[in-house]
Amino acid sequence: MSYIANTGEDRDLMLDKIGIDSIEHLWNATGVPEGNTDFASLSSGLSEYEVYTKLKKLSLQNSVELINFLGAGYYDHIIPAVVSAITSRSEFYTAYTPYQPEASQGTLQAIYEYQTAICRLTGMEVANASMYDGGTALFEAMMMAIRITGKRKAVISEAVSPIYREIIKCYSTNLDIELHEIPAGNLDSNHQNLIDIAGNDTACILVQYPNVFGSIEDWGNTVEQIHKKNTLAVCSVYPQALSILKTPAAMGFDIVTGEGQSLGLPLNFGGPYLGFMATEKKLMRKMPGRIVGRTTEKNGGDAFVLTLQAREQHIRRARAMSNICSNENLCALAAIVYLSSVGKQGMVRVGELCASKAVFAKNQILQIEGIEEVEENIPFFNEFVVSLPMDASEFVGKMINKGYAAGFPLGRYYKNRKKQLLIAVTEKRTKEEIKGLANSMEAVLK
Amino acid sequence: MKKYTQDHEWVEIDGDIAIVGISAHAAEELGDITFIELPQIGKDVIVGDVIAVVESVKTASDVYAPISGTVKEVNEELEESPGIVNSSPDKDGWICKIDNIDIAEIEELMTESQYAEFLTENN
Numbered sequence: 206m207s208y209i210a211n212t213g214e215d216r217d218l219m220l221d222k223i224g225i226d227s228i229e230h231l232w233n234a235t236g237v238p239e240g241n242t243d244f245a246s247l248s249s250g251l252s253e254y255e256v257y258t259k260l261k262k263l264s265l266q267n268s269v270e271l272i273n274f275l276g277a278g279y280y281d282h283i284i285p286a287v288v289s290a291i292t293s294r295s296e297f298y299t300a301y302t303p304y305q306p307e308a309s310q311g312t313l314q315a316i317y318e319y320q321t322a323i324c325r326l327t328g329m330e331v332a333n334a335s336m337y338d339g340g341t342a343l344f345e346a347m348m349m350a351i352r353i354t355g356k357r358k359a360v361i362s363e364a365v366s367p368i369y370r371e372i373i374k375c376y377s378t379n380l381d382i383e384l385h386e387i388p389a390g391n392l393d394s395n396h397q398n399l400i401d402i403a404g405n406d407t408a409c410i411l412v413q414y415p416n417v418f419g420s421i422e423d424w425g426n427t428v429e430q431i432h433k434k435n436t437l438a439v440c441s442v443y444p445q446a447l448s449i450l451k452t453p454a455a456m457g458f459d460i461v462t463g464e465g466q467s468l469g470l471p472l473n474f475g476g477p478y479l480g481f482m483a484t485e486k487k488l489m490r491k492m493p494g495r496i497v498g499r500t501t502e503k504n505g506g507d508a509f510v511l512t513l514q515a516r517e518q519h520i521r522r523a524r525a526m527s528n529i530c531s532n533e534n535l536c537a538l539a540a541i542v543y544l545s546s547v548g549k550q551g552m553v554r555v556g557e558l559c560a561s562k563a564v565f566a567k568n569q570i571l572q573i574e575g576i577e578e579v580e581e582n583i584p585f586f587n588e589f590v591v592s593l594p595m596d597a598s599e600f601v602g603k604m605i606n607k608g609y610a611a612g613f614p615l616g617r618y619y620k621n622r623k624k625q626l627l628i629a630v631t632e633k634r635t636k637e638e639i640k641g642l643a644n645s646m647e648a649v650l651k
Numbered sequence: 652m653k654k655y656t657q658d659h660e661w662v663e664i665d666g667d668i669a670i671v672g673i674s675a676h677a678a679e680e681l682g683d684i685t686f687i688e689l690p691q692i693g694k695d696v697i698v699g700d701v702i703a704v705v706e707s708v709k710t711a712s713d714v715y716a717p718i719s720g721t722v723k724e725v726n727e728e729l730e731e732s733p734g735i736v737n738s739s740p741d742k743d744g745w746i747c748k749i750d751n752i753d754i755a756e757i758e759e760l761m762t763e764s765q766y767a768e769f770l771t772e773n774n
Contacts, residue, residue, distance in 0.1 A: 490688065490706075515686075515706040520710055520711055521711050
């Protein structure tokens with residue numbers, strides 16, 4: 206069946222326009238091996254039941270019962286049942302984001318409250334309605350800084366998630382942007398190097414808090430130095446950590462982004478996740494994405510509408526702040542339901558539990574012979590690095606057989622860190638599970 | 652004496668500086684103006700550069716430099732009260748002042764009567 210009704214003539218016209226002979230040329234350019242491009246050679250399909258059985262078999266190969274100490278940006282937190290109970294209600298459950306104020310006050314109010322919650326967590330003044338994920342939000346923040354400053358150089362720390370850096374590099378490939386990566390220190394972001402490399406020609410620095418190694422760094426002084434060069438400071442944050450840490454606003458950051466998965470979203474392979482972005486009021490007109498505002502309807506009651514739309518492409522056309530014209534609404538809704546049900550004190554409690562359990566885990570693990578600290582006295586939230594006496598990837602494989610996702614082997618992205626393992630501990634892990642992890646680690650290393 | 656561009660900016664020379672605003676026609680077409688993004692003081696501009704953005708309830712429009720030079724002063728009152736551009740587009744609603752100018756650049760621009768004619772023709 207032909208889903209896209211373009212005729213042979215249409216196709217020839219398009220091929221002619223871009224200057225190639227056949228559509229196979231295009232497939233080949235995307236890396237599809239030759240000979241695989243004939244739709245007629247595809248099998249005729251399976252019945253519903255056959256598909257179900259096939260996929261079920263595939264899914265059984267997943268290790269879903271592992272005790273999880275894997276983090277690196279995505280964390281296994283407790284999700285209260287109320288989150289899915291509300292997000293799955295038919296009034297909310299749609300892939301489409303309805304923005305018409307006359308029809309969608311509930312959705313718009315939920316987004317408005319979500320934005321408010323993001324502002325409270327980060328300390329910033331204005332948040333947008335959400336973005337795809339933490340990585341794309343950080344890229345959009347870089348573009349926003351470039352728009353504001355009119356400069357084309359950006360400096361990113363290698364202590365920012367390597368996954369986010371891959372996204373930013375990929376998105377920037379065909380843009381007129383000069384991206385500099387600053388090697389991380391032992392477990393820190395190498396502040397002095399960031400300050401030195403960011404010159405007056407630099408639009409922004411991009412950093413992460415806590416950084417990818419889990420370390421908490423005070424950015425106040427560095428941000429102050431950066432501002433002296435008329436350069437903006439952009440920070441990607443772990444929102445759960447903000448419950449007990451100094452806010453990015455208090456350290457002077459201009460744009461704050463992050464991954465909202467830890468706020469009530471389950472771990473998925475690739476998403477859907479939740480990007481968030483917040484900034485200062487004076488920069489809000491340069492922010493991408495939708496923003497919901499509160500106004501007054503004709504009878505004097507509160508009403509919620511999209512606001513500051515002159516930034517967006519349906520009004521600004523080619524000069525729009527970005528071509529983001531939707532948001533990750535169902536995920537944003539999950540985040541606001543999570544935050545509302547856990548509450549302000551609950552968030553602090555979750556944060557304290559994460560931090561204290563991580564300290565307990567680190568102490569247990571450092572007692573194991575052969576495991577060493579990478580650097581002493583580094584403050585961390587719920588994630589830390591240890592050095593193993595063997596290749597960390599291989600080690601993680603052996604730990605899976607014992608029922609544990611033991612952590613993230615940093616060697617996957619950092620060639621000089623082959624033996625380093627990044628371990629995350631959330632409030633969900635019990636003392637027994639942590640002791641079990643340490644015991645299994647010891648057994649694997651024996 | 653004011654000179655007008657086809658993009659509906661006006662420019663008036665006062666000694667060795669140029670005062671820039673948008674025409675009464677443009678202000679009326681835009682409707683109620685809600686925000687004006689002013690240029691940065693000290694910014695060097697050349698003819699045709701975007702120097703400001705005027706946002707109204709209907710749309711957002713760029714304001715182009717009618718003359719080259721350096722932005723010397725901006726009308727800060729517009730930050731709080733952008734509506735001044737609606738109520739007094741020709742006077743109190745000026746947007747910025749530019750110095751380091753070459754008056755020859757605006758010789759080709761329209762006079763007030765030519766601009767009025769231009770509007771009639773294009774209506």
